[in-house]
Amino acid sequence: xxxxxxxxxxxxxxxxxxxxxxxxxxxxxxxxxxxxxxxxxxxxxxxxxxxxxxxxxxxxxxxxxxxxxxxxxxxxxxxxxxxxxxxxxxxxxxxxxxxxxxxxxxxxxxxxxxxxxxxxxxxxxxxxxxxxxxxxxxxxxxxxxxxxxxxxxxxxxxxxxxxxxxxxxxxxxxxxxxxxxxxxxxxxxxxxxxxxxxxxxxxxxxxxxxxxxxxxxxxxxxxxxxxxxxxxxxxxxxxxxxxxxxxxxxxxxxxxxxxxxxxxxxxxxxxxxxxxxxxxxxxxxxxxxxxxxxxxxxxxxxxxxxxxxxxxxxxxxxxxxxxxxxxxxxxxxxxxxxxxxxxxxxxxxxxxxxxxxxxxxxxxxxxxxxxxxxxxxxxxxxxxxxxxxxxxxxxxxxxxxxxxxxxxxxxxxxxxxxxxxxxxxxxxxxxxxxxxxxxxxxxxxxxxxxxxxxxxxxxxxxxxxxxxxxxxxxxxxxxxxxxxxxxx
Amino acid sequence: xxxxxxxxxxxxxxxxxxxxxxxxxxxxxxxxxxxxxxxxxxxxxxxxxxxxxxxxxxxxxxxxxxxxxxxxxxxxxxxxxxxxxxxxxxxxxxxxxxxx
Numbered sequence: 401x402x403x404x405x406x407x408x409x410x411x412x413x414x415x416x417x418x419x420x421x422x423x424x425x426x427x428x429x430x431x432x433x434x435x436x437x438x439x440x441x442x443x444x445x446x447x448x449x450x451x452x453x454x455x456x457x458x459x460x461x462x463x464x465x466x467x468x469x470x471x472x473x474x475x476x477x478x479x480x481x482x483x484x485x486x487x488x489x490x491x492x493x494x495x496x497x498x499x500x501x502x503x504x505x506x507x508x509x510x511x512x513x514x515x516x517x518x519x520x521x522x523x524x525x526x527x528x529x530x531x532x533x534x535x536x537x538x539x540x541x542x543x544x545x546x547x548x549x550x551x552x553x554x555x556x557x558x559x560x561x562x563x564x565x566x567x568x569x570x571x572x573x574x575x576x577x578x579x580x581x582x583x584x585x586x587x588x589x590x591x592x593x594x595x596x597x598x599x600x601x602x603x604x605x606x607x608x609x610x611x612x613x614x615x616x617x618x619x620x621x622x623x624x625x626x627x628x629x630x631x632x633x634x635x636x637x638x639x640x641x642x643x644x645x646x647x648x649x650x651x652x653x654x655x656x657x658x659x660x661x662x663x664x665x666x667x668x669x670x671x672x673x674x675x676x677x678x679x680x681x682x683x684x685x686x687x688x689x690x691x692x693x694x695x696x697x698x699x700x701x702x703x704x705x706x707x708x709x710x711x712x713x714x715x716x717x718x719x720x721x722x723x724x725x726x727x728x729x730x731x732x733x734x735x736x737x738x739x740x741x742x743x744x745x746x747x748x749x750x751x752x753x754x755x756x757x758x759x760x761x762x763x764x765x766x767x768x769x770x771x772x773x774x775x776x777x778x779x780x781x782x783x784x785x786x787x788x789x790x791x792x793x794x795x796x797x798x799x800x801x802x803x804x805x806x807x808x809x810x811x812x813x814x815x816x817x818x819x820x821x822x823x824x825x826x827x828x829x830x831x832x833x834x835x836x837x838x839x840x841x842x843x844x845x846x847x848x849x850x851x852x853x854x855x856x857x858x859x860x861x862x863x864x865x866x867x868x869x870x871x872x873x874x875x876x877x878x879x880x881x882x883x884x885x886x887x888x
Numbered sequence: 889x890x891x892x893x894x895x896x897x898x899x900x901x902x903x904x905x906x907x908x909x910x911x912x913x914x915x916x917x918x919x920x921x922x923x924x925x926x927x928x929x930x931x932x933x934x935x936x937x938x939x940x941x942x943x944x945x946x947x948x949x950x951x952x953x954x955x956x957x958x959x960x961x962x963x964x965x966x967x968x969x970x971x972x973x974x975x976x977x978x979x980x981x982x983x984x985x986x987x988x
C-alpha cells in the first residue's frame with residue numbers, strides 16, 4: 401500500500417475503516433517517520449510512542465470510533481496531557497508532568513485520535529518563529545534554514561514534513577495562521593470561546609484560542625468539530641452550537657459570497673510575491689462566483705500596538721503563577737534565601753529573553769501613571785477595531801488579506817530585533833482583538849516558498865472560512881514540499 | 889528622549905520578581921525603548937476618547953454553577969509536580985526574615 405504518512409486524515413480513516421491497514425500500522429508508520437526526519441526538522445519536543453500505540457490498539461479493538469478514529473495528531477506543547485510532559489517551550493516547566501488532560505486533549509482521545517507527541521513552540525507561545533523555544537528552533541520543511549512560523553511552528557512543520565496529518569495549534573495573535581502560511585498548510589483560529597481553554601497554559605486569556613491544523617480543508621473541519629463546543633470548565637466558552645464547518649468544507653461553494661479585501665492590509669511592506677499570489681487567489685474567488693470589493697478598516701493599523709500592550713499586560717499577570725512553589729523549576733533554595741529571592745532567581749533562570757521582555761512590557765503598561773495611556777487606550781482601540789469588523793459585515797460576508805506580509809524568513813534574521821518579529825503578526829492580530837474566526841489557506845508559492853491567504857469571518861461563522869478554503873483548495877493545486885534535504 | 893530608562897526597567901524587573909543580570913538590563917532597556925516608541929502610536933487614535941474599552945472579545949455574563957462539591961485532582965498527583973513538598977503540602981522557602 402502507499403506510504404501511510406502521505407495520506408490525508410480522511411484517506412487515513414478510510415484505509416483503517418476498510419481494513420486496508422490498521423490504526424497501529426498507521427501510528428507506527430508515523431513514529432518511524434518521526435524517527436527518520438525529526439532530527440532535521442525538530443517539530444517534536446516529546447514523542448509518546450507507547451501512548452500512541454496504546455490508543456491505536458483501542459481503535460483497532462473497536463473501542464473508539466468516529467470519522468477521525470485512528471488518525472495521528474501532533475499536539476502543541478501548550479496543552480496539558482495527563483502523564484505526558486508539557487513544557488510550553490519553557491525551562492520553567494521542564495520535567496513537569498501534568499496530572500490532568502486539557503478538554504481539547506480529552507476530546508481528541510475520545511474521538512480515537514492518536515496523539516503522537518507534543519510539538520515545539522515559542523516559549524509560552526510568544527513569538528513568530530519558534531526561535532524563542534528554550535529547546536531550540538524548529539526548521540521549516542520547505543527550507544531547513546528558514547523559520548516554520550510561530551508560535552506553533554512545531555505543529556505546522558510536523559504537517560509539512562508528513563510526520564502527522566493533523567495538528568493542534570493555539571492562536572493569540574496569529575500563532576496558528578502565520579505558521580500555516582509559511583509552511584503551506586491549513587490553520588484555523590476558531591471564534592474566541594469556540595474551543596475550551598481548560599488545560600491550555602495561559603498567555604493572554606482574552607485572546608488565546610486553540611484550533612485545528614491540517615494539510616487539507618476537510619481534515620481541518622473534521623478536527624474542528626472534534627475539539628469545538630461548550631465546556632462548563634471554561635467560563636468564557638460559548639454555549640452555542642458549533643457552526644456547520646464540515647458541511648461547509650464539503651460544499652465549498654462561494655457563488656454569491658461577498659468577499660472584502662482589506663484596504664489597510666496591503667501595499668508597502670508586503671513582499672511582491674505575496675501580493676501576487678494573494679491577488680491571483682482573490683481573482684480565482686471572483687471567477688468561482690464570489691463578488692469582490694475593497695473594504696476600509698481604518699483602525700486595523702493600530703491593531704499591532706494595541707495587541708503589544710494588551711497581550712503582554714495579560715501575560716505579566718498570568719505568568720505570575722510561575723512562583724517556584726506549585727510546579728516546575730526552583731532555583732537558589734539554599735535554606736537561607738527568602739521565598740521572594742528564590743522566586744526572582746527561578747523566574748530569571750526559567751524564563752527566556754522574549755518572555756522577560758513581555759513581562760516587563762506588561763508590568764510597565766499596567767503600572768499606575770501609565771495604565772490609562774497604554775492599557776486603557778489599547779482596550780478602547782480594541783473596541784474601534786471590533787467596530788471596523790462590524791461595519792464591514794454590513795457590506796461583505798468575509799474579509800480577506802495576506803496571512804503574513806512575507807514568506808518564511810531565514811532563522812536568526814529577526815532574533816535581535818523584537819519589533820521586526822512582532823510585525824509578522826500585522827495581518828493576523830485584528831481577528832484576535834475582535835474575537836471572530838480566521839484561517840490561513842495555502843495559495844501557491846513565491847520564490848519556492850508558501851504563501852497564505854487569510855479569511856476572516858463574523859463571530860461563530862467559521863463555516864464561511866471553510867467555504868472559501870475549500871473553493872481555493874479545488875482551484876489552486878496543492879504545492880507539495882520538495883523535502884530535498886531528505887535525500888541529500 | 890527615551891520612553892524608558894535602565895533604572896525604570898530595573899524597578900519593573902523587581903516588581904515582576906525577575907532577578908535580571910546587569911547585561912540583561914542593559915539590553916532590555918534599549919529594546920523596550922524601541923518597542924514602547926512603536927506602541928506609543930496608540931495615543932494617535934483620537935476617536936477613542938469616548939469609546940468604551942473592550943476587555944473581552946465575546947461578552948459573557950457571570951457564569952455560575954450549583955454550589956456542589958465535585959471531585960478535584962488527587963492531592964498527591966498535584967504535589968508530585970511541585971519542586972518541594974512535605975507532609976502533604978507545598979514546601980516553600982522561608983517567608984519571614986532571620987530577625988522574626
